[in-house]
Amino acid sequence: MLAEIITIGDEILIGQILDSNSKFIATELNKIGVSIYQITSIQDDKNHILEAIENAQSKVDIVILTGGLGPTKDDITKLTLAEYFNDKLVLNIEIVEQIRTMFAKINYPFTEVNKNQGLVPSKCTPLFNTVGTAPGMWFESNHKVVISLPGVPFEMKTLMSLSVLPKIQQTFKLPFIVHKTILTYGMGESMVAERIEDWENNLPKFIKLAYLPSFGNVRLRLSAKGNCKEVLDNAVKNEVGKLTTIISDIIVGFDEDETIEVSIGKLLQEKKQTIAIAESCTGGSICKRITGIPGASKYFIGGIIAYNASVKINELGVDKRLIDEFSVVSCQVAEAMAQGIQQKYQTTYAIATTGNAGPTTDITDTTVGTVFIAIATPSAVYSEEYFFGKPREKVIERATNKAFEMIRKEILKN
Amino acid sequence: MLAEIITIGDEILIGQILDSNSKFIATELNKIGVSIYQITSIQDDKNHILEAIENAQSKVDIVILTGGLGPTKDDITKLTLAEYFNDKLVLNIEIVEQIRTMFAKINYPFTEVNKNQGLVPSKCTPLFNTVGTAPGMWFESNHKVVISLPGVPFEMKTLMSLSVLPKIQQTFKLPFIVHKTILTYGMGESMVAERIEDWENNLPKFIKLAYLPSFGNVRLRLSAKGNCKEVLDNAVKNEVGKLTTIISDIIVGFDEDETIEVSIGKLLQEKKQTIAIAESCTGGSICKRITGIPGASKYFIGGIIAYNASVKINELGVDKRLIDEFSVVSCQVAEAMAQGIQQKYQTTYAIATTGNAGPTTDITDTTVGTVFIAIATPSAVYSEEYFFGKPREKVIERATNKAFEMIRKEILKN
Numbered sequence: 169m170l171a172e173i174i175t176i177g178d179e180i181l182i183g184q185i186l187d188s189n190s191k192f193i194a195t196e197l198n199k200i201g202v203s204i205y206q207i208t209s210i211q212d213d214k215n216h217i218l219e220a221i222e223n224a225q226s227k228v229d230i231v232i233l234t235g236g237l238g239p240t241k242d243d244i245t246k247l248t249l250a251e252y253f254n255d256k257l258v259l260n261i262e263i264v265e266q267i268r269t270m271f272a273k274i275n276y277p278f279t280e281v282n283k284n285q286g287l288v289p290s291k292c293t294p295l296f297n298t299v300g301t302a303p304g305m306w307f308e309s310n311h312k313v314v315i316s317l318p319g320v321p322f323e324m325k326t327l328m329s330l331s332v333l334p335k336i337q338q339t340f341k342l343p344f345i346v347h348k349t350i351l352t353y354g355m356g357e358s359m360v361a362e363r364i365e366d367w368e369n370n371l372p373k374f375i376k377l378a379y380l381p382s383f384g385n386v387r388l389r390l391s392a393k394g395n396c397k398e399v400l401d402n403a404v405k406n407e408v409g410k411l412t413t414i415i416s417d418i419i420v421g422f423d424e425d426e427t428i429e430v431s432i433g434k435l436l437q438e439k440k441q442t443i444a445i446a447e448s449c450t451g452g453s454i455c456k457r458i459t460g461i462p463g464a465s466k467y468f469i470g471g472i473i474a475y476n477a478s479v480k481i482n483e484l485g486v487d488k489r490l491i492d493e494f495s496v497v498s499c500q501v502a503e504a505m506a507q508g509i510q511q512k513y514q515t516t517y518a519i520a521t522t523g524n525a526g527p528t529t530d531i532t533d534t535t536v537g538t539v540f541i542a543i544a545t546p547s548a549v550y551s552e553e554y555f556f557g558k559p560r561e562k563v564i565e566r567a568t569n570k571a572f573e574m575i576r577k578e579i580l581k582n
Numbered sequence: 583m584l585a586e587i588i589t590i591g592d593e594i595l596i597g598q599i600l601d602s603n604s605k606f607i608a609t610e611l612n613k614i615g616v617s618i619y620q621i622t623s624i625q626d627d628k629n630h631i632l633e634a635i636e637n638a639q640s641k642v643d644i645v646i647l648t649g650g651l652g653p654t655k656d657d658i659t660k661l662t663l664a665e666y667f668n669d670k671l672v673l674n675i676e677i678v679e680q681i682r683t684m685f686a687k688i689n690y691p692f693t694e695v696n697k698n699q700g701l702v703p704s705k706c707t708p709l710f711n712t713v714g715t716a717p718g719m720w721f722e723s724n725h726k727v728v729i730s731l732p733g734v735p736f737e738m739k740t741l742m743s744l745s746v747l748p749k750i751q752q753t754f755k756l757p758f759i760v761h762k763t764i765l766t767y768g769m770g771e772s773m774v775a776e777r778i779e780d781w782e783n784n785l786p787k788f789i790k791l792a793y794l795p796s797f798g799n800v801r802l803r804l805s806a807k808g809n810c811k812e813v814l815d816n817a818v819k820n821e822v823g824k825l826t827t828i829i830s831d832i833i834v835g836f837d838e839d840e841t842i843e844v845s846i847g848k849l850l851q852e853k854k855q856t857i858a859i860a861e862s863c864t865g866g867s868i869c870k871r872i873t874g875i876p877g878a879s880k881y882f883i884g885g886i887i888a889y890n891a892s893v894k895i896n897e898l899g900v901d902k903r904l905i906d907e908f909s910v911v912s913c914q915v916a917e918a919m920a921q922g923i924q925q926k927y928q929t930t931y932a933i934a935t936t937g938n939a940g941p942t943t944d945i946t947d948t949t950v951g952t953v954f955i956a957i958a959t960p961s962a963v964y965s966e967e968y969f970f971g972k973p974r975e976k977v978i979e980r981a982t983n984k985a986f987e988m989i990r991k992e993i994l995k996n
Contacts (some may be wrong), residue, residue, distance in 0.1 A: 181618040183609030184794060186600045190623075195597030204595040206630075207623040209604075216620075223637075380598060445887070451873025452866035455887045459865025462941050462974060470893035473859070473869045473885035475878070479927065483884070483897075513893065527876050560876060 169340055170205045171197050172224035176217060176235040176245055177319060180209045189234050189324055196328055200337055201345045201393060202230060212236055217248045221314060229312050230336060235319030237302040245316055246288065246305075252314075253307055255289040263294055263303050270298070292316075295331040299323050304331060313339065343393050346400040348408055350388040352418040353428055354573045357381040360388070364414055372403060383562075384569035385420070385428070420576065428572040429457045435579045436467035441516035443575070445471040446484055446509040448496070449523035449539055453568045469513045474505060480522075484508030497522050497534040499551040502542035506551075510544040517578065518544040519571050520551075525563040539567040545578050583754055584619045585611055585644035588634050590659055591733060594623045603648050603738055610742055614751055615759045615807060616644060626650055631662045635728060643726050644750065649733030651716040659730055660702065660719070666728075667721055669703040677708055677717050684712075706730075709745040713737050718745060727753065757807050760814040762822055764802040766832040767842055768987045771795040774802070778828055786817060797976075798983035799834070799842070834990065842986040843871045849993045850881035855930035857989070859885040860898055860923040862910070863937035863953055867982045883927045888919060898922030898934075911936050911948040913965040916956035920965075924958040931992065932958040933985050934965075939977040953981040959992050 173193050179185045190207045197204060205228050210216045212235075224231045236245035250257055264286035271278045285301045288294050295304030295315075300323035307314040315332055317324045336342070352360055357379050361368070368377055374394050380387040390407060392400040412419060421431045436443060445454050445468075455471040458464055472483055477496055480486040485508040486501055494500045505520035523539030537558055542551035552574065556566040587607050593599045604621045611618060619642050624630045631650075638645045650659035664671055678700035685692045699715045702708050709718030709729075714737035719730040729746055731738045750756070766774055771793050775782070782791055788808050794801040804821060806814040826833060835845045850857060859868050859882075869885040872878055886897055891910055894900040899922040900915055908914045919934035937953030951972055956965035966988065970980040 180605075180621060181608060182612050183605045183607075183618075186602060186605050187621075188600060191594075191597045191600050193597075194595060198596050204597075205625065207594060207601075209621040211619070447866075447869075451878070452861075452869030452885060452887070455861075455866030456870045459887070459889065460975065460978070464865070465889055469890045470897070471866060471885075471887035471889075472897075473866070473873070473887070475873065475885075476883045476927075479884035483926075512897075513890075561874065564874070 169202045169230070169342065170228040171202050171230035171232060172205050172228045173207045174217075174220050174224060174231065174233045175207075175209045175319070176233060177212055181211060189319065189321055192321070192325060193232055193234070193328060196333060197230075197232075197336075199345060199347055199391075200333055201342050202336065212244055214244060214248050214251070217245065218252055221249075221252055225312060225314070229340070231312075231314045232332070233314070233316045234324055237316065237318045249292070249305065249307065249314070249316055250289040253289060253291050253309070255291045257287040258290045259283075260286045260288050260294055260303075263288065263296065266296055267301050270301075295327055295335075297323055297327060298330070299326045306332075306335065308339070343395055344397045344400055346392045346397065346404050347424075348390045348404050348422065349424045350390075350408065350411065350419055351385060351421045351423075351426055351428070351431075352388065352415060353385045353420045353569070353576070355386065355418050357386050360386050360415070360418070364388075364411065367407075367410055367414055371407060374400075375403060375407060383565055384573070427457075428569070428576060430461055432572060432576050432579065433458070433461045433464060433467060435576070436516075437463075439579070439582070441579065441582070442467050442469050442513075443517045443519070444469050444509045444513035444515040446505040446518065446520040447471060447473050448475060448480070448505070448521055449525045450521045450564050450567050450571070451475065451525075453564050454519060454521070454571055457568060457572070469515050472509055480505060484512070484520075495534065497524055497538060497540065499540050499542070499553060502540035502551045503544075503549045506542035506544035507549050510549075516546055516582075517575060519575050520544075521567055521571060523554075523563070523567065525560045525567075526558050527560055537563050539563065539570075541567065541571050541574060543571075543574050543578055545582060583616045583644070583756065584642040585616050585646060586619050586638035586642045587621045588631075588638060588645065588647045589621075589623045589733070590631060590647060590649040591626055595625060603733065603735055606735070606739060607646055607648070607742060610747060611644075611646075611750075613759060613761055613805075614747055615756050616750065626658055628658060628662050628665070631659065632666055635663075635666055639726060639728070643754070645726075645728045646746070647728070647730045648738055651730065651732045663706070663719065663721065663728070663730055664703040667703060667705050667723070669705045671701040672704045673697075674700045674702050674708055674717075677702065677710070680710055681715050684715075709741055709749075711737055711741060712744070713740045720746075720749065722753070757809055758811045758814055760806045760811065760818050761838075762804045762818050762836065763838045764804075764822065764825065764833055765799060765835040765837075765840055765842070765845075766802065766829060767799045767834045767983075767990070769800065769832050771800050774800050774829070774832070778802075778825065781821075781824055781828055785821060788814075789817060789821060797979055798987065841871075842983070842990060844875055846986060846990050846993065847872075847875045847878060847881060849990070850930075851877075853993070853996070855993065855996070856881050856883050856928075857931045857933070858883050858923045858927035858929040860919040860932065860934040861885060861887050862889060862894070862919070862935055863939045864935045864978050864981050864985070865889065865939075867978050868933060868935070868985055871982060871986070883929050886923055894919060894936075898926070909948065911938055911952060911954065913954050913956070913967060916954035916965045917958075917963045920956040920958035921963050930960055930996075931989060933989050934958075935981055935985060937968075937977070937981065939974045939981075940972050941974055951977050953977065953984075955981065955985050955988060957985075957988050957992055959996060 292305040302318040304327045305316040378389040474480045486504040506518045510518035520542040524534045526536035556563040706719040716732040718741045721728040789806045792803040888894045900918040920932045924932035934956040938948045940950035970977040
């Protein structure tokens with residue numbers, strides 16, 4: 169089963185925005201077993217749209233268009249689709265009433281412009297938009313479909329999840345696909361591949377494995393395809409079980425959206441433990457990631473961004489002689505920072521970072537990219553030295569990920 | 583002058599990565615007066631590539647391909663281009679020698695696989711890659727060009743800047759285009775447009791204005807097109823001067839990459855002043871942005887992420903009675919936090935935030951999205967209440983931007 173995604177509008181073509189809509193649609197279609205043949209970004213122009221749809225329909229079964237459906241934007245996509253299907257726009261009372269009801273609920277005035285959103289080609293099945301005013305449209309002919317969605321990401325995503333994906337699965341009687349994502353941390357793609365080679369080679373034919381690497385972590389995605397969901401569920405569960413015994417030391421989570429900070433938060437809550445963070449070179453990046461998780465206040469007590477040496481000395485209790493002897497970028501100072509904030513904030517654990525993120529060597533003359541990360545636990549403190557290269561943003565991101573990896577291991581031990 | 587960008591490879595089509603290469607190429611081409619007719623992402627497949635190039639060449643003057651040039655990837659793009667132009671691959675000694683020299687400099691072994699990178703179609707002009715091994719290729723026939731670039735972003739960008747853009751300007755004798763970006767903060771697009779309406783209406787015909795809005799800020803981009811660079815430079819300078827007198831209160835910077843935190847850093851360095859930050863609901867986001875700028879240690883002393891009330895009381899000296907009377911999410915507490923860190927870290931200024939980023943109302947029962955931002959200056963402290971809606975990430979991002987806007991105004995006054 170093949171699909172093409174067509175995005176309509178100028179923003180992508182002038183380089184103003186990234187095409188994140190296509191990324192979402194491509195990911196979701198792949199999950200239900202539809203491959204993307206092509207992604208095409210075109211101008212808001214009738215002839216260009218007509219040509220793109222015709223081109224796409226000659227190659228694929230499913231064409232998904234996004235954008236060009238706003239009430240004031242002359243409805244170019246709607247009119248063009250009507251022309252393409254030799255159709256005309258008619259007022260769909262159901263859509264109008266749905267928008268009117270939605271507006272009434274939030275005391276929002278309903279105008280003539282909103283009513284225009286109810287005008288859709290007579291041959292389409294409207295896809296009701298519960299989070300915006302532009303409806304989606306579903307055209308079906310000769311066993312092929314053309315779907316038009318609004319370009320606003322939140323509305324597009326809602327329509328995809330609630331209407332488009334189930335309708336595609338139903339219409340094309342697609343096989344079941346079961347996915348499971350395993351997040352691993354602290355090992356490169358090729359090393360992970362080596363460790364699980366035997367297991368991978370013995371996977372049943374209907375289960376495929378994909379490696380999705382990013383900074384400091386690799387996601388492993390298992391996809392099982394078949395006609396009986398129960399069989400797939402059991403087979404995937406079985407394989408995940410085997411995999412877990414092989415690489416339990418690097419597995420961080422099993423949810424698609426699970427990040428290592430979510431996993432750390434869950435562990436701390438389960439164990440009723442707390443954490444504090446003292447950051448120098450990472451400058452708030454670790455605290456920001458930890459507090460990005462809803463409910464972080466249950467285990468995160470607070471942090472100190474000890475940029476200036478005076479803060480390290482006065483607030484974290486780092487002995488000035490340590491700094492004079494070993495410099496601020498040293499394992500001695502990192503460990504003293506971690507212990508300092510752990511004692512001050514009375515937490516189970518603490519993380520501390522000190523290093524040089526660049527772009528130039530600072531007064532300490534430490535090589536750009538060198539970072540010391542210290543972890544304080546209830547019974548000990550230790551630190552590790554890393555070299556994260558450049559540029560600045562990468563040093564900060566890599567140090568943040570590494571700190572999470574280190575602290576997670578400690579929490580699992582205690 | 584029209585162009586089409588074609589990206590080759592699976593990563594975009596399976597939704598694994600965002601197409602940031604096309605965004606960069608589109609932005610840069612637009613700047614030199616080349617409009618993008620279409621962006622097309624296709625599979626790593628010979629027939630698909632041939633068809634896409636043919637299709638594009640029937641519509642546009644310039645086709646830029648990226649991806650599919652790795653030494654181990656069967657060189658599909660290179661072979662396909664040779665076929666498209668009825669050509670064959672020949673070994674280009676210059677390319678081989680350039681790679682050999684580059685490897686020798688870093689003591690890296692040169693292998694047969696690397697030598698293959700020197701194989702290019704005989705009809706192309708190779709574009710030497712100084713930061714990688716896959717050369718770019720430039721094909722010219724019938725006053726139209728096809729350019730092939732490696733997919734690695736850093737290599738693609740270097741080749742674009744050093745070779746492709748100058749060569750396009752030369753080949754097509756494009757007019758000069760002079761750009762100037764003005765960053766404004768704290769006012770929506772329509773309000774900015776209203777304030778500068780008269781000025782905009784009186785712009786010379788050869789100068790165009792674009793509004794590029796994003797969270798909390800609007801970039802205004804002036805683009806002047808003509809045959810004499812000096813005339814354009816002077817005209818743009820003149821118009822920027824006029825604009826500055828109209829909206830000096832909201833202009834933050836004049837560089838394309840300038841952010842508000844860069845502008846704040848420059849001001850603090852100029853004035854030899856310092857800053858400290860106490861964050862509750864923003865959780866490290868303000869510190870992270872401030873320390874993301876190289877050299878921030880010159881003016882940023884440190885920060886406290888006061889997530890738990892105990893940290894607000896013990897570390898920032900917030901009176902517990904204030905919390906009991908007004909709750910932690912209040913202007914009284916925000917102001918006490920700002921004053922507390924300003925005194926403790928002995929800085930010229932301080933910023934403090936407290937609020938509820940959501941997703942649920944917390945023990946304080948404050949509405950999700952409510953944030954108090956306080957600013958301490960050498961002579962006073964004040965705070966403002968904002969409502970930033972949801973979701974959590976947006977509340978944090980908006981509060982961070984608003985805090986920067988507030989502090990910048992204060993620094994300008996002192």
